[in-house]
Amino acid sequence: MEVKIEARSLTKNFGTFRAVDALSFDVKAGEVFGLLGPNGAGKTTTLRMLSGLLTPSGGEAFIAGHSMEKQQQQARSSLGFLTGDMDLYRRLNPVELLTYFGQLYEVPKATLSARVDKLVDAFGITDFKDRFCEKLSTGQKQRVSIARTLVHDPAVVILDEPTTGLDIMASEFILQFIKKMAQEEGKTVIFSTHHLDEVERLCDRIAIIHQGKLEHYGTISEVKQRTQKENLADAFFQLVN
Amino acid sequence: MRTKIISAIFRKEIKEVLRDKRMLYLIILLPFFLYPVLFTLIGKVGQSQQEKLSTQSIEVLVSPELKGTAVEEALAQSSELKLNFTDFEEATIDTMSNGIGIKLDVPFDQTMQNNGTASIQILADQSKDLLQFRSRQIRTVLQGVNQNLLKARIDGAGLNPEFAKPLNITQVDLASDQEQAGKALASFLPMIILLFIFVGCIYIAIDITAGEKERKTLQTIFTAPIKVSEIIAGKFAAVFTVGIVSAFMNILSLMVAIMIQVKFMGGEVGSFSISIDPMGWFWLCLIIFLITVFLAALTLAVVLLANSYKEAQSYVSPLMMLIIIPAVMSQMPGMELNTSTALIPMLNISLAIGAILKGGFSTAMIAMVAGMALLYAVIALFFASQTFGNENVVTGEKIDFKSLFSFRKS
Numbered sequence: 001m002e003v004k005i006e007a008r009s010l011t012k013n014f015g016t017f018r019a020v021d022a023l024s025f026d027v028k029a030g031e032v033f034g035l036l037g038p039n040g041a042g043k044t045t046t047l048r049m050l051s052g053l054l055t056p057s058g059g060e061a062f063i064a065g066h067s068m069e070k071q072q073q074q075a076r077s078s079l080g081f082l083t084g085d086m087d088l089y090r091r092l093n094p095v096e097l098l099t100y101f102g103q104l105y106e107v108p109k110a111t112l113s114a115r116v117d118k119l120v121d122a123f124g125i126t127d128f129k130d131r132f133c134e135k136l137s138t139g140q141k142q143r144v145s146i147a148r149t150l151v152h153d154p155a156v157v158i159l160d161e162p163t164t165g166l167d168i169m170a171s172e173f174i175l176q177f178i179k180k181m182a183q184e185e186g187k188t189v190i191f192s193t194h195h196l197d198e199v200e201r202l203c204d205r206i207a208i209i210h211q212g213k214l215e216h217y218g219t220i221s222e223v224k225q226r227t228q229k230e231n232l233a234d235a236f237f238q239l240v241n
Numbered sequence: 242m243r244t245k246i247i248s249a250i251f252r253k254e255i256k257e258v259l260r261d262k263r264m265l266y267l268i269i270l271l272p273f274f275l276y277p278v279l280f281t282l283i284g285k286v287g288q289s290q291q292e293k294l295s296t297q298s299i300e301v302l303v304s305p306e307l308k309g310t311a312v313e314e315a316l317a318q319s320s321e322l323k324l325n326f327t328d329f330e331e332a333t334i335d336t337m338s339n340g341i342g343i344k345l346d347v348p349f350d351q352t353m354q355n356n357g358t359a360s361i362q363i364l365a366d367q368s369k370d371l372l373q374f375r376s377r378q379i380r381t382v383l384q385g386v387n388q389n390l391l392k393a394r395i396d397g398a399g400l401n402p403e404f405a406k407p408l409n410i411t412q413v414d415l416a417s418d419q420e421q422a423g424k425a426l427a428s429f430l431p432m433i434i435l436l437f438i439f440v441g442c443i444y445i446a447i448d449i450t451a452g453e454k455e456r457k458t459l460q461t462i463f464t465a466p467i468k469v470s471e472i473i474a475g476k477f478a479a480v481f482t483v484g485i486v487s488a489f490m491n492i493l494s495l496m497v498a499i500m501i502q503v504k505f506m507g508g509e510v511g512s513f514s515i516s517i518d519p520m521g522w523f524w525l526c527l528i529i530f531l532i533t534v535f536l537a538a539l540t541l542a543v544v545l546l547a548n549s550y551k552e553a554q555s556y557v558s559p560l561m562m563l564i565i566i567p568a569v570m571s572q573m574p575g576m577e578l579n580t581s582t583a584l585i586p587m588l589n590i591s592l593a594i595g596a597i598l599k600g601g602f603s604t605a606m607i608a609m610v611a612g613m614a615l616l617y618a619v620i621a622l623f624f625a626s627q628t629f630g631n632e633n634v635v636t637g638e639k640i641d642f643k644s645l646f647s648f649r650k651s
Binding site: 038043053072074076077081083086087088089091096101103106132 | 257
């Protein structure tokens with residue numbers, strides 16, 4: 001299968017502190033890939049480098065075959081990125097926000113409106129599509145945020161802790177959508193989370209990082225086998241302790 | 242750079258500004274109410290204060306030698322001056338809360354009979370408005386007495402009144418009404434223009450940079466396939482537009498308020514018009530345009546360094562000083578536009594706007610100022626691009642200031 005995300009010896013230093021240390025992995029088309037690690041492990045920094053928000057101190061990231069450093073425009077065009085550090089414009093409503101990002105991603109005018117309507121429908125945004133984003137609940141905001149990452153129909157989606165702060169209903173909606181994106185639309189998804197049950201339900205393969213280094217890279221059954229543990233949580237604790 | 246992308250960013254920023262009631266109120270609506278109300282209020286308060294002063298009476302200690310003289314007769318005409326003929330020392334006046342002293346150094350009648358000069362001192366604490374007002378009134382009354390006594394002496398000597406007036410000096414002001422209005426406006430309008438462009442720029446600049454960082458919306462745009470230069474251009478266009486509109490609204494409102502005030506004080510509104518030729522308007526508009534470019538780029542670059550609204554506001558005060566101090570300096574006596582002052586940022590703009598308003602400006606000097614303003618604008622835009630292109634600035638990490646001044650591909 002075609003490799004859609006590739007990290008080659010990705011390294012990031014903040015002054016003398018090495019946040020990410022030579023991480024290498026790849027994610028194939030249609031895969032849901034979990035990036036796991038305790039707080040401060042370097043997950044968000046890794047995802048930020050993959051998205052082009054941070055420039056690696058060493059190594060290189062590729063999105064849909066495009067180098068994030070040398071072909072940034074093409075790489076970013078193929079990518080939808082969402083992190084917990086991102087919020088919505090307060091005084092735009094969801095339709096205006098999706099249209100705005102559609103324009104930024106140069107979605108053709110003729111198809112943009114239909115694309116926005118489709119996302120509004122798919123994410124159950126219709127009831128609050130005319131409300132300013134500042135008036136939306138956390139769950140509603142997260143639906144709009146994910147719709148925003150998909151407005152240009154990217155081949156690759158990176159979601160950094162997309163269910164954090166959401167209630168069980170909203171979380172379930174997001175997880176089902178991620179599954180659907182990969183299975184039905186063939187999108188490649190990397191997502192990071194602290195909820196290991198979500199990982200077990202969704203991910204084909206995972207990477208566990210600790211103190212910036214890759215501790216495990218493979219399937220969930222491989223990590224259980226390696227650690228001789230029955231469940232992912234126990235395996236995770238063994239690797240990071 | 243793609244104009245479609247820049248236009249999308251610009252329209253989004255302006256849409257958000259127009260939906261922000263607080264910003265609309267501060268930039269557009271407030272000036273329309275602020276100046277007319279402020280000017281009317283100041284006029285009314287000033288008038289009532291003047292009326293109050295003119296009715297308040299004070300005690301005047303007068304040397305006894307002046308009793309029964311023309312001086313007493315003239316002073317007694319004013320009922321607010323309570324005359325008390327007594328010997329007194331300067332220290333006595335100091336201890337009085339509302340008192341003035343009129344002290345004579347020689348016998349009055351005898352000096353007058355000998356055609357001598359009697360020195361009269363008016364002792365008053367000039368730091369108090371009422372005493373300053375009354376001491377001026379007393380001085381005017383005494384000058385009238387002096388004129389009468391002089392006339393009597395000249396008549397007594399059988400001389401022509403022109404004997405005591407070898408020169409009759411009059412001052413003829415050749416300035417037209419427009420030139421006088423231009424001079425008056427040049428004393429404050431340059432500073433007002435600079436301040437309001439700055440204030441207009443700063444609100445939106447904070448909102449779309451540090452404000453967006455605080456609200457966690459800034460990073461989103463940086464993950465889109467957009468060049469940093471396109472982001473800057475879109476945001477810069479929004480700040481520039483609001484800066485210009487804010488300055489225009491404020492100046493328009495200020496002019497309306499001045500006209501109301503001129504009318505209120507019984508003046509002719511038509512006399513308060515300025516005469517700027519087409520070239521003057523061209524240079525004025527060009528300089529305002531360039532300085533708005535400079536201030537928009539500068540404010541964007543500086544406030545983007547902040548991670549919150551509050552932090553950004555703390556960066557604004559020093560910037561404000563950098564504008565106010567040169568603008569105030571431009572009003573100092575003898576300060577004029579020359580090859581040295583034309584190089585100093587803000588001072589040159591203030592002097593150039595003042596020169597255009599007054600009329601009779603040197604085109605070469607104004608062109609030099611425009612050139613300097615363009616240079617500063619380019620430097621500010623470069624600094625803005627450095628700031629926007631710095632990932633630590635955008636992600637809110639610790640900033641390496643050295644990197645802001647090094648050339649980098651953006």
